[in-house]
């Protein structure tokens with residue numbers, strides 16, 4: 001597979017959701033028995049958003065520069081983005097568990113999306129970093145909200161699913177013709193599940209008492 005990936009000191013995060021809104025939710029997920037949050041701060045958010053296609057390279061560069069000048073605004077935007085992501089993740093968890101596919105987002109999530117969509121401009125292209133205002137720092141948040149809004153409002157190809165590997169929590173759009181995609185990726189979660197099953201099988205065979213020797 002040749003998916004776009006965000007690299008940080010926490011490891012590699014591939015864009016496997018099939019939609020930027022789902023990749024946004026997947027910035028926090030389980031790996032090797034612990035939950036990893038790839039959004040570690042405003043710079044990580046900007047870097048991830050560029051890979052996810054929510055910011056252009058130019059916007060990313062300007063926002064990274066502007067963060068040095070407006071660290072407090074950046075920190076506020078970052079916490080609001082994490083709150084939005086976490087609320088969105090809860091909704092996706094409920095939506096993938098619900099038998100009712102029209103599971104509606106909560107009022108709180110709707111409000112967060114609407115609020116985040118309100119910076120003065122939805123693009124800072126062409127502006128040098130020193131010309132950015134505090135409100136422009138919210139661009140990554142606004143773009144993430146835009147992706148969520150679009151995901152909720154527009155029809156999309158494929159079925160929303162949650163990875164069956166436990167624990168993972170990754171979400172993706174199953175666009176396979178057979179509609180049988182079960183994992184984020186076969187070469188990660190799929191293999192992990194198979195190895196786990198194999199180990200359990202070996203263990204079950206190992207604890208089975210040898211025949212004729214089970215009376216004490």
Ligand SMILES: [Zn+2]
Pocket residue numbers: 163164165168169170183184185189
């Ligand atoms: Zn997975």
